Amino acid sequence: MASPSDDVRFTTEGWTKWQIGLAVGAPIALGLAGLWYYRRSKNRPKHSDLGIKEQSGETSTVDVAGSGDKSEIEKATDAKNKGNKYFKGGRFDLAIECYTEAIKIGPQDKKKEIATFYQNRAAAYEQLKNYKMVVEDCTQALELDSRYVKALSRRARVCEQLGELAQSLEDVTALCILEGFQNPQTLLMADRVLKDLGKKKAHEAFLKRKPVLPSKHFIRTYFASFRSDPVWNMAMELHSETKNEVNGDIAEDEKNQNQSPFSEALVGLKEEKYGEIISLCSEELDLVDSLHKPEALLLRGTFYFLTTQLDLALTDFTSILKMDNVDKKIRTNTLVKKGSILLQQDKSTEGLDDFAAAVRIEPDNADIYHHRGHYNIQLERLDDAIKDFDNSIAKCPSFAISHVQKSYAEHKKAAQLQSHLQLDGAIKMYEDTVMKFPDFADARALYAQALCDWA
CATH class of the missing domain: 1.25.40.10 (Tetratricopeptide repeat domain)
Structure with missing residues (x-):
């Protein structure tokens, strides 16, 4: 006491x-x-x-209370x-x-x-x-x-x-x-x-803000943080099919008849025309005979997340998880995205449960470990983050962003411990990543930051 x-x-x-x-x-x-x-x-x-003054008979200037x-x-x-x-x-x-x-x-x-x-x-x-x-x-x-x-x-x-x-x-x-x-x-x-x-100010600002799409660069970077995003992969495949159809001289009216709102949303995703994606997915979900309800919910939920409409995103992701016979890649991607939102909302137990469920479904999916590692960095749980990035890299050695994030986690750990030995290791890791992925800008940016911090 x-x-x-x-x-x-x-x-x-x-x-x-x-x-x-x-x-x-x-x-x-x-x-x-x-x-x-x-x-x-x-x-x-x-x-x-003071002594001299007292001896000479002068009055002391010290304040003596009456x-x-x-x-x-x-x-x-x-x-x-x-x-x-x-x-x-x-x-x-x-x-x-x-x-x-x-x-x-x-x-x-x-x-x-x-x-x-x-x-x-x-x-x-x-x-x-x-x-x-x-x-x-x-x-x-x-x-x-x-x-x-x-x-x-x-x-x-x-x-x-x-x-x-x-x-x-x-x-x-x-x-x-x-x-x-x-x-x-x-x-x-x-x-x-x-x-x-x-955090409090950011939350207050978040509650007042209107939904706005982030920059195209941000959206590209977000999708690049997944190697097994089923909707993104569908967009890439659809783009290839469209090229083949044009080369095969398929009639334009026939293509328009076969194009659903969801397929239009995929084209928008590929061509970075993001403004209508949410509404196109909603149109798809209103179709009684839609064959792409889980995919439309996943894409719409993802863009709700990107526009910080988190409650709507969670609603879509939860709807997918309640469905039967959903492709495991869709289910895994949904769990990772839903878990990430819950972790952002400080619902750690629920969020980590979603990541654990994703591991049980697809233990070799690098995306799970990468995004959990990113969360662990934010919580300063650097040893756990490094383990997750090691797992992600082991599952997918070409996953550039996991290499970069692991280097960053090692860099932060060295800074906390003030360890020059660990710093040398982090710098070497940055160098290796830049050499391995020379066109990956984030690797060079973080490498430069590390050199400046420890110059």
Whole structure:
């Protein structure tokens, strides 16, 4: 249990608000702090000077509280000390009463002392899980002493628990500056809160956005992350058949009669005319005698996913999995895509269950391991990611993107461990990948990034 007693506080009267540190950068802010301290120490009277003044009969400039003020602060301190005893004994309600008394009787000009009383009361409220009062008391303490580290730390921690991430990030950033970026726990908290706030803001923006197709490059890259996507492969085969029909002089009206909405969607997929794919698949699904319902659901669900209409995508993928006699490649691809969405939604158990089901259906399908490996990178589970990419490469040695992602996972692991030996291995892996796939731009881009990071 943390003690609420008096603690060391950073006194930086020479600074303006901590936000200036953010505006100009932490190193400059810390440099200003050093300059302030140097000037302050130069101007501070030495003990020997005080002694000379006293011997010469001069009046000391040290602020000595009058007897009335001293009596009040002594009473307030006694109340605080009594509260501390109750706190250590786990009697938090009584501790709060004592700290409240100290706040009431403490002289208003003793700002740092009263700030301590508020902070101690906040500590007691925290033990009782009264987080609203913790935030209020920490705020009062910081209004009296804006550099009060313990109050900043407590408010940052409680605001994180309450989901008030913007305030938490503001406080923990101030802490990092005041501590000179030397406290590992504060730095870890700042990283965690920043990531959580980013996720929250992204989710809010996602809920407000209108469905929009991503760029053609993004869509191409997405389909390239599958080696066994049955719908993409059908589009490629249909394109070949169309060429053969043209060469064989088949009548145009006969081709139009045989062309279903789904086949038009496949042509759109091949020719990168993506705008009508969802509506064409819906037309196909409205046909009573359609022979391509699973494929149309898979393609439509994929484009719902690409336009971030995740609930609609999950509905289509779930409909496929409820069907009987669905081709195993369609079922596997569906499970991988559905599992990926669930993992994005932090439904880890359900998502990983889908990947496990896909492995049971097609254990030699490289796509399963590649996409699970990508998820493991995002979760910083780098050893698991590397194993998945090894599996993917073993199943399909020509799968360029798996080679690249494995190199990236090795690179991240080396960075975390600060291991030059592992870094050399990751760099060598990038080099081999670039040599093996010279036309794959992502390999060169990540290789260049790795060289810059460790130059």
